[in-house]
Amino acid sequence: MEKFTKLSGVAAPMDMINIDTDQIIPKLHLRTIKRTGLGKVLFDELRFKPDGSEIPEFILNQEPYRQTKIIVAGDNFGCGSSREHAPWALLDFGVRCVISTSFADIFYNNCFKNGILPVTVTKDQLDALMADASDRENPELTVDLETQTITRPNGATVSFEIDEFRRECLLNGLDDIGLTLQKVEKIDSYEAQQRESQPWLYR
Amino acid sequence: MAAPRTLFDKIWDSHLVDTLDDGLNILYIDRHLLHEVLSPQAFEGLRMEGRTVRRTEATLAVADHNVPTTDRSKGIEDPESRLQVETLSINCKEFGVPIFDMLDPRQGIVHVIGPEQGFTLPGTTVVCCDSHTATHGAFGALAFGIGTSEGEHVLATQTLRTSKPKNMRVLVDDPLPVGCTGKDLILAIIGQIGTAGGTGHVIEFCGQAIRDLSMEGRMTVSNMTIEGGARAGLIAPDEKTFEYLKGRPMAPKGAQWEAAVAHWKTLPSDDGATYDREIKIDVANIAPQVTWGTSPEDVVPITGRVPDPKDAESDAKRSAMKRSLEYMGLTPGTPMTEIEIDNVFIGSCTNSRIEDLRAAAEIVKGRKVADRVSAMVSPGSTIIKEQAEEEGLDRVFIEAGFEWREAGCSMCLGMNPDRVPAGKRCASTSNRNFEGRQGRDARTHLVSPAMAAAAAVHGRLVDVRDAD
Numbered sequence A: 001m002e003k004f005t006k007l008s009g010v011a012a013p014m015d016m017i018n019i020d021t022d023q024i025i026p027k028l029h030l031r032t033i034k035r036t037g038l039g040k041v042l043f044d045e046l047r048f049k050p051d052g053s054e055i056p057e058f059i060l061n062q063e064p065y066r067q068t069k070i071i072v073a074g075d076n077f078g079c080g081s082s083r084e085h086a087p088w089a090l091l092d093f094g095v096r097c098v099i100s101t102s103f104a105d106i107f108y109n110n111c112f113k114n115g116i117l118p119v120t121v122t123k124d125q126l127d128a129l130m131a132d133a134s135d136r137e138n139p140e141l142t143v144d145l146e147t148q149t150i151t152r153p154n155g156a157t158v159s160f161e162i163d164e165f166r167r168e169c170l171l172n173g174l175d176d177i178g179l180t181l182q183k184v185e186k187i188d189s190y191e192a193q194q195r196e197s198q199p200w201l202y203r
Numbered sequence B: 001m002a003a004p005r006t007l008f009d010k011i012w013d014s015h016l017v018d019t020l021d022d023g024l025n026i027l028y029i030d031r032h033l034l035h036e037v038l039s040p041q042a043f044e045g046l047r048m049e050g051r052t053v054r055r056t057e058a059t060l061a062v063a064d065h066n067v068p069t070t071d072r073s074k075g076i077e078d079p080e081s082r083l084q085v086e087t088l089s090i091n092c093k094e095f096g097v098p099i100f101d102m103l104d105p106r107q108g109i110v111h112v113i114g115p116e117q118g119f120t121l122p123g124t125t126v127v128c129c130d131s132h133t134a135t136h137g138a139f140g141a142l143a144f145g146i147g148t149s150e151g152e153h154v155l156a157t158q159t160l161r162t163s164k165p166k167n168m169r170v171l172v173d174d175p176l177p178v179g180c181t182g183k184d185l186i187l188a189i190i191g192q193i194g195t196a197g198g199t200g201h202v203i204e205f206c207g208q209a210i211r212d213l214s215m216e217g218r219m220t221v222s223n224m225t226i227e228g229g230a231r232a233g234l235i236a237p238d239e240k241t242f243e244y245l246k247g248r249p250m251a252p253k254g255a256q257w258e259a260a261v262a263h264w265k266t267l268p269s270d271d272g273a274t275y276d277r278e279i280k281i282d283v284a285n286i287a288p289q290v291t292w293g294t295s296p297e298d299v300v301p302i303t304g305r306v307p308d309p310k311d312a313e314s315d316a317k318r319s320a321m322k323r324s325l326e327y328m329g330l331t332p333g334t335p336m337t338e339i340e341i342d343n344v345f346i347g348s349c350t351n352s353r354i355e356d357l358r359a360a361a362e363i364v365k366g367r368k369v370a371d372r373v374s375a376m377v378s379p380g381s382t383i384i385k386e387q388a389e390e391e392g393l394d395r396v397f398i399e400a401g402f403e404w405r406e407a408g409c410s411m412c413l414g415m416n417p418d419r420v421p422a423g424k425r426c427a428s429t430s431n432r433n434f435e436g437r438q439g440r441d442a443r444t445h446l447v448s449p450a451m452a453a454a455a456a457v458h459g460r461l462v463d464v465r466d467a468d
Helices: A027-031 A085-093 A105-113 A123-134 A164-172 A176-181 A184-197 B007-013 B040-049 B079-095 B110-117 B131-139 B148-157 B182-193 B208-212 B215-228 B239-245 B254-264 B315-328 B354-364 B382-390 B393-400 B449-458
Strands: A006-014 A068-073 A097-100 A117-120 A140-144 A149-151 A157-159 B016-019 B024-028 B031-034 B059-062 B125-128 B142-145 B159-163 B166-171 B201-206 B232-234 B277-280 B289-291 B299-301 B343-346 B374-377 B402-404 B425-428 B443-446
Touching: A006 A123, A027 A085, A027 B079, A068 A123, A085 A105, A097 A123, A105 A117, A105 A164, A105 B148, A123 A140, A123 A157, A176 A184, A176 B148, A176 B159, A184 B016, A184 B024, B007 B142, B007 B201, B007 B232, B031 B110, B031 B148, B040 B079, B040 B148, B059 B110, B110 B125, B110 B131, B110 B215, B110 B382, B125 B131, B125 B148, B131 B142, B131 B215, B131 B232, B142 B232, B148 B159, B182 B215, B182 B289, B182 B299, B201 B215, B215 B232, B215 B239, B215 B354, B239 B254, B343 B354, B343 B449, B354 B382, B354 B393, B354 B449, B382 B393, B393 B402, B425 B449
Parallel strands: A006 A068, A068 A097, A097 A117, B031 B059, B031 B125, B125 B142, B166 B201, B166 B277, B201 B232, B343 B374, B343 B425, B374 B402, B425 B443
Antiparallel strands: A006 A140, A140 A149, A149 A157, B016 B024, B024 B159, B289 B299, B289 B443
């Protein structure tokens, strides 16, 4: 997994609450057996008409937002289906950070497995960042995971909180499975004990 | 003396393998369900690292999302769907994972077949790469959806790295009024708490209305917990739970059954156990519920009207409502019973079990689907389909003008050929009414099976209590 330390780039405003994972990546695109290649269908039904032509009003179809690296969104981003294709599509498009006042739990976890940083901020902070992102002359933000700050175009900074372990894993691009297998004796002894106490769970 | 614990606390504590720094834990996973859509990349990850599946006998796969619900002996037409279903079979064979493939007599929707087979058991941790894994919480199992990378982690290690959610209690102590079902109950709850109401929490559903529900009714309630933001929705196991599970193929037998039941009886929350959040929902006078918008929280009683954005509590909510109304083609103030529908879908992991089919058949018996409506039923599993046919329910539906289909996720999410056409309005027993969920530009109204059946007959949303 690619490390995440500091990201500078165009931030796109998506001032809607409850953006769900069906919108982020509609189900027809879940038929892929790969993790890559979904960037071209990110927000498919909001971004393209049925005939494949662009919907001009959609933010990612406008300059400079075609180069979006950061999305600033309304509350409860990523609700609905557990599809990890949502962060895969974001990543493949080039988005490595989403900023909102809250995230749905499953989507939040999925982001960290893919080197995407979901940042939770207060409503006031979101309003300021949404205004920054909406200024198409200069919608650039810098998100620094080491210092836990977002630097705005006017030079002001916004601080954010994040779980320490998740931060470490993202900063170092750590593989979860490798980390867990370092503790395999604990899993072995758990199973031995459970076989005794609840033998009906084993065959 | 140990502090009183909730059902969730007990399952959590008994599954902790290791506590890491900063509130993360390694949680043991007893049961892992797989389907074809969100698993290929997990197997690919194992393959790339030369890893195996740690406990194949604790794992069960089924093809459900992509499968056609029409005659499948001819195979799957769409090449991508076919590849995905075949990939699941190939992966399971390679890694030794038991699978019910498309033509298996036990095939069905993953969250229907788990309980049906007795794979789901009280007091266990159950995961699947699917948000409606919450369904299994109806058995007093800690059951929740995970992402594909987490699925890979479970395959390789039989554990998850996770922090502990908070406890939330939802108390529903009145009996449900006549005409209202588990579906109406959970819709009413989500309407009240909102789609983020349970985020960060595991919900335990308590109270008379919950205890009165059959296991199938409880599964409907637990199923939609995720639509209220909580990943898991638990209901304490009781005699109904044990009765449901007894004798099922993968449930314990003989002496092990007795030992298991004795253990399961220790699971309900202790008196005095505390919850981080508690709410009480009054249902004594509720009417059957229906969604009007594009979020499961957009709920009104069938006796109500399409709401007006000017009454919204916030600017964000107002703007969301306007967007929903435009997408759904609805005008504020319209009585819900004036909304005409074009499609009816009875199916999905929420409502496709035998009692759901019986309830719908009861409404439809001897009557006809309205001319303007295209209606279909997809039983939740092949076993349920056969049982329904033994009871003659298929004849009732077919004679009324419904299509009687095979088991699968079907029209819930429009991923297989069953889709609602653009601009058409569907009364659906499924769980999500998001934009585009049942097909691009499709309009979904979530209802109970009896309400969907009544809508099919009348060609519009109706109050099932009045519809004669």
